[in-house]
Amino acid sequence: MRDLNEKDLRGKSLMRFASPQVFYPVAGRFAPWFAAVAAVLAVAGLYVGFFVAPTDFQQGEVYRVIFIHVPAAWMSMFVYLVMAFWSAVGLVLNTRLSFMMARALAPTGAMFCFVALWTGALWGKPTWGTYWVWDARLTSQLLLLFLYLGYIALTEAIEDSRRADRAGAILALVGAVNVPIIYFSVQWWNTLHQGASVSLTKAPSMATTMLAGMLLMALAAWAYTFATAFWRVRSLILERERHTDWVGAELERLGSR
Amino acid sequence: MLSAFAAVLRRDLTLAWRGRADVLVTLAFFVVVVCLFPFGVGAETNQLRAIGPGVLWVAALLSTLLSLHRLFAQDHADGTLEQLLLTPEPAALWVTAKIAAHWIVTGLPLVVAAPLLALLFDVEQEALGVLTLSLALGTPILALLGAVGAALTLGLRGGGVLLALLVLPLYVPVLIFGAGAVDAFLGGVGATAHLLLLGGGLLGALALAPFACAAALRIAVE
């Protein structure tokens, strides 16, 4: 199959990057940098969180789990919105790369969701005595995980990649519209059924160092997301474009290394 | 303009009548699921009364889920869906007709049966009206949202379970407000807010779901 020719590659500078062939090397160049930044920020953030930030008056050392829990929860939400954004772009502009980006982001978002739930449970046990509490935030987080799993399951179940991309895009958009509704309804449900005043959102009041720690971890998570998404998108590109000449040459190059 | 809507509605109701055994199965499933709970949680009257509305709602939700595969499967298999997608009328209209016919045939019986089954749980008499109304408002929302899921998973292997995974998180708000309406009424707070939210949700779903569904159908048929 013929590759892009010069006519395709000229034209509006940003739209060039909508071509998988052009984006592939760009992603390859940037991903290792993002990974390095993520590693550095994570080390810094964990250091601040576990050694520099003061011990909490009420919760002791256990509270330090929020340095992982809160950034993971933020990222899980943010990544879903980015996924929905790329899905919308793909449906409107009919660019394959946008769909591939959305699919590359999903597993990372699901991972953050899972980490947020797990660290929430780890925080809950020593603090409140149970591993799980049907608190509004955790419950919404759980439902968000199901939305991610649904997206991944749907896109993996459809063999035709174009149908998979577009169906997943619709699902992501429907999910994005429903996320505020779900959050609101779970909030409502939680306050009405509230027995004990257990809430994992009652983080200790923030000293500046604590905020700094969380910010560092959030930025680390963000850089990590970029790195993994770029790496995943590269393999998606190779897979989708496997019938083209440039991929053939690339695979040979990778094989001979 | 509405000829496709009327034609599809009439045809789907005719087909449901001619294949009515299928339809009764959904209702039977509803009854069976509701009857399972006392075996699981014990037959203590106060406990059953407390969980009654929730059980009825969950059972209605599961029954709706199970019946969704019938919505587009036959038309997809025999080629009618393609012809419908080629009609000059807006797809959202005839999609709404299909969902409406589907709800009349599978959802409405649940709404009618629910107050009777509520007696098995000794739910207070005054609450039966609210229960029925909440289901009458909520089951169409379930049908509309479920239709989008059915369209997305059309023709896939393992479609039924996948459909459930996709659609259940979206069903949670409906369940919360539906079952919550009865509890609020019984708790003296009044169910107006819940029912208004359900009504609003129904209007929103009516406005948006047919478009998402039509888009998903076009993608599935490509």
Add this chain to the structure above:
Amino acid sequence: MLEATELACLKGDRLLFRGLDLVLDAGGMLRVAGPNGVGKTSLLRILCGLALPEHGQVRWRGADIRREREAFHSALLYLGHAPALNDLLTPLENLRFALRAGGEAADDARCVEALGRIGLGAQIDLPARVLSQGQRRRVGLARLFVSAARPLWVLDEPFTALDTAAVADLAATLEAHCEAGGTVILTTHQDAPFRRAPQVLDLAEVAC
């Protein structure tokens, strides 16, 4: 009337064909030819607007079919592989529904006459599941007699499972439609008895 420029078709991740151009005027009949799997059905579906091409545009009377969807679909009659027949309904009910769903008036007398003409006069009130394969395909073809007003007919393997007399009748109908100013696009593996040979588009030439 119908124009396609630079069409490219993607199936799965493979490109089936690219750079396909075609122009079809009123009164023209086009036969899409090629071996199995080359993309004939995919092309027909792209021309109908059921599938999106990877690249390129289809225009009906100068307007992009995606923009003027309503006008295009009012002018189009597509008969695909599947006969769009529901087993629980009778042929008459199926035909009536097909017309109404397409936005046309369904005159009962004309429907009965059309079904009689394709040889299903005796089976009008039987549920479609008792019909044979050939009879089922013919119910779809009955639409051609009732929807003659639609200018563009796109038919995928219309001659399949028809006996010689039916094939001749169908060929005559298609030619009459073209003579009246309509347009026909079809795929077929059989040698149909057309008086004038149709234009041929051989997909093997643009295949990748």
